[in-house]
Amino acid sequence: MTVFLLAVEGITAVLTVIMVAHSEVDGPALVTFGCVAGLGLVIGEITRHVERARRRFDDTPHINLTSVWTLAAALLLPPPLTVLVVVLLYQHLFWRSWAHVAGVHAYRLVYSACTVILAASASGEICRVLGFTPSDLSAWREPGSVGVVLAAILAYSIVNSGLVEAAIVLSDGGFDVRRVLGTTRENALEYGTLGLGATGALLLTLYPAWVLLMVPALLVLHRSVLMRQLEEAASTDPKTGLANPAGWTNIANRELDRATRDGGTVGVLMVDLDHFKKINDTHGHLVGDQVLKAVAQTLAKAVRRHDLVGRWGGEEFAVLCPDVSGAELVRIADRVCDLVRHLDVPVSLAGDHLVVDHLTVSVGAARYPESGPTLQDILLAADGCLFAAKNNGRDQVQSGRTPVDERDHAIRP
Incomplete structure (x- = not known):
């Protein structure tokens, strides 16, 4: 150098x-x-x-x-x-x-x-x-x-x-x-x-x-x-480069206002990285951060060009999909699961090189107008579907409006 x-x-x-x-x-x-x-x-x-x-x-x-x-x-x-x-x-x-x-x-x-x-x-x-x-x-x-x-x-x-x-x-x-x-x-x-x-x-x-x-x-x-x-x-979330909750919510509200005015649709995916705590406990938080960044980049590749991926907090991500049909929203969610499933993350720590693989995500999908008139309604519905995906064995997509009270029995890592 x-x-x-x-x-x-x-x-x-x-x-x-x-x-x-x-x-x-x-x-x-x-x-x-x-x-x-x-x-x-x-x-x-x-x-x-x-x-x-x-x-x-x-x-x-x-x-x-x-x-x-x-x-x-x-x-x-x-x-x-x-x-x-x-x-x-x-x-x-x-x-x-x-x-x-x-x-x-x-x-x-x-x-x-x-x-x-x-x-x-x-x-x-x-x-x-x-x-x-x-x-x-x-x-x-x-x-x-x-x-x-x-x-x-x-x-x-x-x-x-x-x-x-x-x-x-x-x-x-x-x-x-x-x-x-x-x-x-x-x-x-x-x-x-x-x-x-x-x-x-x-x-x-x-x-x-x-x-x-x-x-x-x-x-x-x-x-x-x-x-x-x-x-x-x-x-912007500094760790992943994705939109942070405030930035994501601001854009999501604008898209929802437009959809309400024009009679359009807005889809939301809530994506949670399965067993992320185990990665942190096994390899440490520095490796965990590299995995989060790699997953964030994979999500950005999996969605459409005009969709917005944000980091919602911890190992959870949110995807905004404007003008999307129910079937297309599920296809996007399935593509997210498939790409993460095949993701290998090479990491270096203190001179040691390792590959973190066998990663999976659980995804909940909800859509305006079926899931409710407000962004809060759509997020609650998507989050309920996410909990259902966790309960049913992870590494899968659940869609449709899931009652909020189903979360009381959900399993979280």
């Missing part, structure tokens, strides 16, 4: 020296440098509190809004000035936004800055190889200019993300898709900011004052990204 980081940083240093030795900087380039670096620093200063709060919820330092200015620099400036823009912006980020955020260390900042320098260099080289000179306004009018800029954006993203992902894999000793590749939202933010960077480069070439029109959009983007992260943190 350390060797890899040092190698990347060493390559960046050598490449920077070579670029400085073989590049010329003229007056117009210095003016453009002042505009790009100045705007980046001003936006960074205005949004420093938002960025600090955002970073507390997001552990992907290579994805941030400075790429608006680093890509613009890569397209418009000689390589030495591009490097200087990256250094200035990342120093400001660390000192003013990230310095007191837990988990953000100086060595990570240095490595992230190096990956951005290499990414910007790759982006600029794509333009040079393809004969595209972004600082020349006539180049933007060429038919192939859009394709060249898209190629430059793609090169920037591949180099930057690839180097960061390699470091994460080496650090963790394994491949976690979500942690390595990032979420859809994070990657959308990355490409969105790179698109704004290309737009900024065009505006700076066309008429520099027009780039000020981007400032309000960037300020709103900063705050909207933070608000989205706060909303997700408030509605």
